[in-house]
Amino acid sequence: MTTSFEALLPGTERALSHRVAVAQSEGRAPSFVGAVVRDGALVWSGSRSCVDGHAPDDDTQFRIGSLTKVFTAVLVMRLRDEGLLGLDDPLERHLKGTGAGEVTIAQLLGHSGGLAAETPGPWWERSPAALRPELSDVLGERPFLQSPGRRHHYSNPGYTLLGSLVEAVRGVSWEEALRREILEPLGMGRTTVEPVAPHAGGWAVHPWADVMLPEPTESLGLMAPAGVLWSTAADLARFAAFLAAGDERVLASTSVEEMRAPAAPAGEGDWEGSYGLGLQLLRKDGRTLIGHTGSLPGFVAALWVSVEDGLAAIALANVTSGPPAALVAADLVRIVAEAEPRFPEPWRPLPEAEVDEE
Incomplete structure (x- = not known):
């Protein structure tokens, strides 16, 4: 028996298109793009828009918000793999004078x-970067809410520190390191700090009226490593393939596996989710998903990978709130996994040389 995984079945594609259409309609999103990756290849993408005949495609940029954090985490893991720092190192060893130097690099990666x-x-996210020209402006006079290492508490300033750490150790800007070490090797030419056409505009929809209001786009300055990036479904499909299997040009598979392991105890009520080293972990529909969600004014995004199923999905929308991108991306994975389950490897007997006669 031979099986091709080149394309999805028509019924599967219709179910995926229906899920995206429902998300756009019920979430009141101007546009919504979904995509599915199977065994490292983009096998489906679809979109829905309120502008007839002008729906975005997998080459249209959307802002991806906190998905940016995964890229920052990969840059830090590369420094670790090169022996330039250790995950248990206190930040102060490599980045002086922050006022938060006792926290370790692993704790910053895992939000603990x-x-x-x-x-x-x-x-x-809604104010000029000029208001935060220094790390002291990002952290404030009392950067700690609790003792480091006690529990998970999501921190955007923590990833600003990691971006500054990359710059201090690497000796180049965070943006240059990102382009040279991740985007170019993975062929992600449509992932940028500033939007490059074609790109979606960011919108807010009035909570009590079907009225669209344009969202301004602010430069994030020092906060860029926490959420600045724009990307496309096609580029994120390449990134999803990397998160599933690693890529020696960027990060070995063993290091990517390390990022996927829970790094800190979940908070109360978070029993179905956890956080690794820069990656969110989610248990949904009986499977483990790894990836990240993101949001900035005018945009929501999600990328989930099911390593066991060989599947990943991306959801992108240009609205401040409404469609649950994380749930939709998880549903896209589930639809394909249930409709076209992965074939197991064929059973084979042990090679004769490995058989113990006794």
Whole structure:
């Protein structure tokens, strides 16, 4: 028996298209793009838009928010693999004078460093980067909410510290390291710090009226490593394939596996989810998903990988709130896994040389 995994069955494709259509409609999103990766290849993408005849495709950029954190984590893991730092090193050993130097690099990666979730002052996603020119402006006078290492507490400033760490150790900007060490090797030419056409515009939909309101796009400055990137479904499909199997040009499979392991105890009520070293972990529909979600004003995004099923899915929408991108991406994985389950490897007897006659 031979089996081709080149394309999905028509019934599977229709179910995927229906899920995206429902997400766009019920979530009141101007546009919604979904994509599925199987065994490392993009096998389906689809979209739905309120503009007839102008739906985005897998080459249209959307802002991906905190999915950026996974890229920052990969850059840090590369430094570890090169012997330039250790995950148990205190930050102060490599980045001086932050006021949070006792936290370890592993704790920052896994959001167990005890740092605040957000910066002090105005909402950083909606205010100019000029308000936070230094790390002290990002962390504030009291950067710690609790002792480092005690429990998981998601922190955007923590990933600003990691981005600054990359710059200090590598000697180049975070953006240059990202381009040279991840984007170019993986062929992700449509993943950028600034939007490059074709790209979606960011919108908010009024909570009590079907009215679209444009969302401004702020430069994130020092907060860029926590959520600045724009990307496409096609580029994120390449990144998903990397997260599933690794790539020696970027990060060995053993190091990617290390990122996928839970790094800190989950908080109360988070029993179905956890966090690795830069990767969110989710138990859904009986399978383990790894990846990340993201949001910035005007956009929501999600990427989930089921390593066991050889599947990944991407969900992108250009609206501040509404469609649950994380749930939709998980549903896209489930639809394919249930409709077209992966074939197991054929049973084979032990080679004669390995048989113990006794």
